[in-house]
Amino acid sequence: MDEEQTLLAKVAEVRPLSVLDVGCGDGRIPSLYAAPEVVCIDSSEASVEAAARRGLDARLADAQDLPFPDASFDVVTCNHTLYHVADREQALAEIARVLRPSGRFAGIYNTPAHLREVWEAVGAVWARDSFDSENGLPLLQRQFSRVERLIRGGTVMWLDAADLQAYLDAYRELLGVLHAPEGPYPFVATRAKCIFVAEAA
Numbered sequence: 001m002d003e004e005q006t007l008l009a010k011v012a013e014v015r016p017l018s019v020l021d022v023g024c025g026d027g028r029i030p031s032l033y034a035a036p037e038v039v040c041i042d043s044s045e046a047s048v049e050a051a052a053r054r055g056l057d058a059r060l061a062d063a064q065d066l067p068f069p070d071a072s073f074d075v076v077t078c079n080h081t082l083y084h085v086a087d088r089e090q091a092l093a094e095i096a097r098v099l100r101p102s103g104r105f106a107g108i109y110n111t112p113a114h115l116r117e118v119w120e121a122v123g124a125v126w127a128r129d130s131f132d133s134e135n136g137l138p139l140l141q142r143q144f145s146r147v148e149r150l151i152r153g154g155t156v157m158w159l160d161a162a163d164l165q166a167y168l169d170a171y172r173e174l175l176g177v178l179h180a181p182e183g184p185y186p187f188v189a190t191r192a193k194c195i196f197v198a199e200a201a
Contacts, residue, residue: 003108003152003193007077008032010106010197016074022063022095023081027051030077039073041066063091071100079108082131083174088139096143099200105144106197109136111151113192121181122168133194144198153192160185 001009011019012034021030024040025047031038031054040051041061051058061067063078063085076095085091095105111133119126131139133149140147158164164180164187171178181187 001152002154003195004029004032006150006152006195007079007106007108008034010104010195011035011075011077014075014104016104018073019075019077020066020068020073020098022066022076022078022091023084024048024051024056024058027054027056027058029079031056033077035075039068064094066094066098068098070097071103072098073103074100075104075106077106080110082107082109082136085131088131089142092139092143096200101200103200104197105140105200106195109133109194109196111192111194113153113190115156115189115191117189118164118168118187121187122178124171124175124178126175133196136194136196140196140198145201146199148197150195150197151192152195153190156189156191158185158187 016035018037019033019035021040024030024042027040027050030040038056040056040058042048043062045060048058048060063081064087076099078095082088082091099105109132137147137149161180168178168180
């Protein structure tokens with residue numbers, strides 16, 4: 001299974017009645033959750049609107065101050081979001097707070113090897129404090145009673161420079177302006193993702 005299939009399986013196996021997705025983006029992944037109640041939050045108004053168009057209960061909120069009572073959800077997911085959050089420890093404390101006892105956290109993040117060929121080719125350097133499979137682990141271990149890391153991988157290929165440039169443009173906010181290498185194409189890079197699965201105390 002790839003990382004999204006693994007995430008969906010880890011959500012479904014606890015048969016949740018309620019799921020909170022923190023940092024939902026356009027709502028594509030939480031729209032696939034098998035639960036009677038799925039609530040999404042994001043700090044971007046455009047993302048909340050996009051998720052709502054998918055029929056999701058989407059709300060504008062900050063991961064560092066979740067607007068829900070303690071023990072509100074069976075599962076909380078948070079995918080590719082924590083490296084955007086200023087105070088990750090606070091966000092994880094909030095996620096743990098709104099989980100029911102023995103509730104499950106799950107989230108997809110990168111490993112340091114993910115797309116290394118791309119980042120080396122364009123000279124991009126990720127911030128040392130980025131939340132990934134390595135430095136995210138101790139943060140999760142401080143908030144949860146059990147943390148598991150599942151690694152999924154493969155390769156990804158861009159057929160031409162225009163395709164790779166479109167991908168790089170999505171990182172402008174995080175890494176600045178990047179330019180696709182001249183070649184050779186197709187450009188193949190390593191995919192190496194981590195799915196964190198954690199249990200609330």
